[in-house]
Amino acid sequence: MLRCIAADEPAHINMHVVWELPAGIGPGRVADLLAALRLRHESLRTTFPVGPEPRQLVHAESETALRVYAAQGDPSLFAEELGLRWRAVRFDPAVEHPVRAALVTDEGRPAHLVLVLSHAAVDATSLGLLRREWLALLAGEPLPAPAATRPVDLAHLERSPEGERRAAASLRYWAGQLATIPQAMFAVPPTPAAAGPVGGVSPAARAGWTPRLRIRSHAAAAALDVLTERTGVSRSSLVLTALSALTAHRTGNRQAVVTTLSANRYLPELTDYVGTVAQDALFTLPVGADDGFEALARRVRKRTQLAYPHSWFDSEELWATIDRVGCERGTRYARDCVFNDLSPLGLDGGVLRGGADPRDPAQQIQLSRLPDEPLAVDLMLWVFRLDGELDLSLWANPARLAAPDAELFGRGLAVLLIEAARGDVKLQEIEELTGLPPVARGPRWLRSDGCWIDGAEVDELLAHVLTQVLARPGAAGPPPFLVVAEPDERLGHRLVCHLAAGAADPARIHTACVAALPGRPAAMAPHHYVLHTGSPADPADPAAWRAVPVLCEGNGRTAASAWRAGEPAPGDSGL
Numbered sequence: 001m002l003r004c005i006a007a008d009e010p011a012h013i014n015m016h017v018v019w020e021l022p023a024g025i026g027p028g029r030v031a032d033l034l035a036a037l038r039l040r041h042e043s044l045r046t047t048f049p050v051g052p053e054p055r056q057l058v059h060a061e062s063e064t065a066l067r068v069y070a071a072q073g074d075p076s077l078f079a080e081e082l083g084l085r086w087r088a089v090r091f092d093p094a095v096e097h098p099v100r101a102a103l104v105t106d107e108g109r110p111a112h113l114v115l116v117l118s119h120a121a122v123d124a125t126s127l128g129l130l131r132r133e134w135l136a137l138l139a140g141e142p143l144p145a146p147a148a149t150r151p152v153d154l155a156h157l158e159r160s161p162e163g164e165r166r167a168a169a170s171l172r173y174w175a176g177q178l179a180t181i182p183q184a185m186f187a188v189p190p191t192p193a194a195a196g197p198v199g200g201v202s203p204a205a206r207a208g209w210t211p212r213l214r215i216r217s218h219a220a221a222a223a224l225d226v227l228t229e230r231t232g233v234s235r236s237s238l239v240l241t242a243l244s245a246l247t248a249h250r251t252g253n254r255q256a257v258v259t260t261l262s263a264n265r266y267l268p269e270l271t272d273y274v275g276t277v278a279q280d281a282l283f284t285l286p287v288g289a290d291d292g293f294e295a296l297a298r299r300v301r302k303r304t305q306l307a308y309p310h311s312w313f314d315s316e317e318l319w320a321t322i323d324r325v326g327c328e329r330g331t332r333y334a335r336d337c338v339f340n341d342l343s344p345l346g347l348d349g350g351v352l353r354g355g356a357d358p359r360d361p362a363q364q365i366q367l368s369r370l371p372d373e374p375l376a377v378d379l380m381l382w383v384f385r386l387d388g389e390l391d392l393s394l395w396a397n398p399a400r401l402a403a404p405d406a407e408l409f410g411r412g413l414a415v416l417l418i419e420a421a422r423g424d425v426k427l428q429e430i431e432e433l434t435g436l437p438p439v440a441r442g443p444r445w446l447r448s449d450g451c452w453i454d455g456a457e458v459d460e461l462l463a464h465v466l467t468q469v470l471a472r473p474g475a476a477g478p479p480p481f482l483v484v485a486e487p488d489e490r491l492g493h494r495l496v497c498h499l500a501a502g503a504a505d506p507a508r509i510h511t512a513c514v515a516a517l518p519g520r521p522a523a524m525a526p527h528h529y530v531l532h533t534g535s536p537a538d539p540a541d542p543a544a545w546r547a548v549p550v551l552c553e554g555n556g557r558t559a560a561s562a563w564r565a566g567e568p569a570p571g572d573s574g575l
Contacts, residue, residue: 001120001276001529002093009390010090012373016083016116017075017127022138026112027103031066034101034113035138037130038062040146040491043121043275048093056151059097063403067102071111079104079112080371086116088374105221118408123278125263128345140226147272154275157267158314166312171321174282180323180450181257181284184521186246186378187452188439191402211378211403212393213410219364220390220414223421233297233532235386236341237304240283241297242416243381246409247337248287249430250401252438255450256285260304260339262311280335281311289428293420296427318429323445328527329449330495330510330557332517335379336400365414379414390414432462444520446485448493454522458483461523465512480539483526486497495558497526498537498545510556529554 009318020032034188045052045059067451071078074153086100089149103110122130136143149157157163163495224235233241244256245473262281265271285303287296291360326332378397385391392413412434419425419433431437444455466478497509506529513525531551 005091005093005118005120007305008373009090009376011084011086011118013377014087014089014091014116015119015122015124015127015130016087016250017135018079018083018113019113019115019131020076021110021113023109025069025138027066030113031064033068035064036063036137038064038097038099038135040133040156040382041130041274042150043126044099045097046121046151047095047097048120050094053513054510056155056167058151061090062097064101066097066283067230069102069104070108070406071104071106074107075104075111079114083114083116084371084374086114089116091118091120092566093118096268098122108119108411111275120275120276123276124261124342124347125265126274126276128214128342130348131271131346141208147269147274149269149273151275154273154277157269157491163312165315166309167314170310171317173306174313174318175321176327177282177284178322178333181255181327182253182451183326183329184451185251185253185337186334186397186400187256187454188251189441189454190399191405192398204492209372210375210380210397211372213396214366214370215392215394215410216368216389217364217390217414218364219389220406220417221386221388222391223417225388226421227294227297227417229292231264231297231300236343236383236514237300238297238417239341239381239383239386239390239392239413240304240339241293241300242413243337243339244285244287244300244435245293245296245416245427245430245526246281246436247379248285249427250409250436250439251403252452253439254287256287256337258283258285258337258339259335260307261556262308262343264312278313279311279313281307284316284406285338287427287428289342293416293425293427295424312391326517327511327514328557329447330514330527331451332514332520334521335523338377338380339383340380341383343383349382365411365418367410390417392500401450405436408434412436435516439474446493447489448485448495448524449491451524452497453483453493454523455483455523457523458495458526459558461513462526465509465516469512480535481544482539482542484542491527493527494528495524496528498530498532498542501533501551506554506556513556518539524571526556529556 039062042171045062047057047059049055049057071080073350079232082102082104086102091098098121100116101112104112104114124194133143143312176197224238227233228235233502240258246260248254248256254560260281261278263281264277265273270277283303285300373395375395378400379394380395382393393404398406401409412430415434416425416430427434441452445451446455458539462481462483463478466481470479479500479502481497484496484498485493486496509529510525517523530553532545532548533551536547536548538544
């Protein structure tokens, strides 16, 4: 998490909460209770001094600075916006304690406590634990002894033989999945980032911010009860089934890939630990149009039992694995579809702007806009409640899923659950049931190695890379090249790049292509390179390239070992 704090935008990685205060409480009482929480938990008073070796320093004393702000306008909205502003200020883990606190008053009376926390100190489960303790302290109830596990104990556990075995098994699992899955679920044509009709208050998101939609439904919660009883699948896995089915339907992928957050608290000593242990679990699911919802849900149950235990890893080792597999495939894992079930924590799903919370009493399906969040993600679903009421928050990048389609998607999650409870639903019926159409792709789109690829985006990638790698004095653009998609029995299509003599070797070009893939979900590095003795008169004509003698051929994915000057490539191109 410290690496993320150093690399990511602070608004994306920091956490904040707004807690409503009871009437009659004074600022001194708020400060005392906050100090009691920080004294209970070492993670809230730990810094990480800079030095040649990693260190964590636990401070014996905790001084709580509580700033007081008079609300301007609606107090709850003011508190939320204050939290967002503070969240955008980077923590310095070397010297700064990981908690900032503010008291928002309404006509002089304390109304809300705003906390901004470093993700190095807490994860979502920890926030739930702190909320539970805060409410107990407010009520004057005694608290049990704090969790026995401290941050230093977690470090010992991670470096124990058991911890090392778990980490190694996780890396093997991730490597196996990354070798075959689509590199991006939302490799789709960009869409106009238009605001939708719900509330009419969410314009196109600012850069790095994503619009949110709240989905609430009593009917869908009742459907979850029916489906759980009938299938034996948990409510959480049923919602994940609906998300996977809708995403695969919308994007036209034959496999759903969802990064689902794992609390990593299956070890008893971590159950009540206040600190960061949550990490990504890589969930993958084959999806077919003829699949029924219930059969798919049972498959989800099995696949999650594989994914969740393999979310215990050293992040540097995991990224090295992601880089290695991506270089071998010529792809880049996008992490563009995320699922996070927070329902066990009792957190609120959010409030509307202005603090209003209009509610449909029948609540078959209710959609409402929430404030945009400073998170850069294509699609993310957070689950806040599943028992008695379905309460979800959906983040959707309007450049990948326009606001009207995001609303169809959000409503479709509830519709799919309701209809599946009435009778098993075939996935080919999704469009009819939800009104959400599959994405339309142009003639240059194709499948390669399980991924959707746009020929125009591949051309743009090569033009960018060749301009950078083969910079020529006075040249206005890249050297002539042509990428051709050839049928391939195993891959579906093999991308072959034809270049004029004088180009760099394939290994260098391939490495540069892979490095340039982030932000280009519909591009892929070529599988094979052919260098010619010269450049044809019309570089866009494949026949013209065939008329120019071949100088040498190579496979960029196996580097120099596949380079054979003056010889044809192997029959399988070394793949």
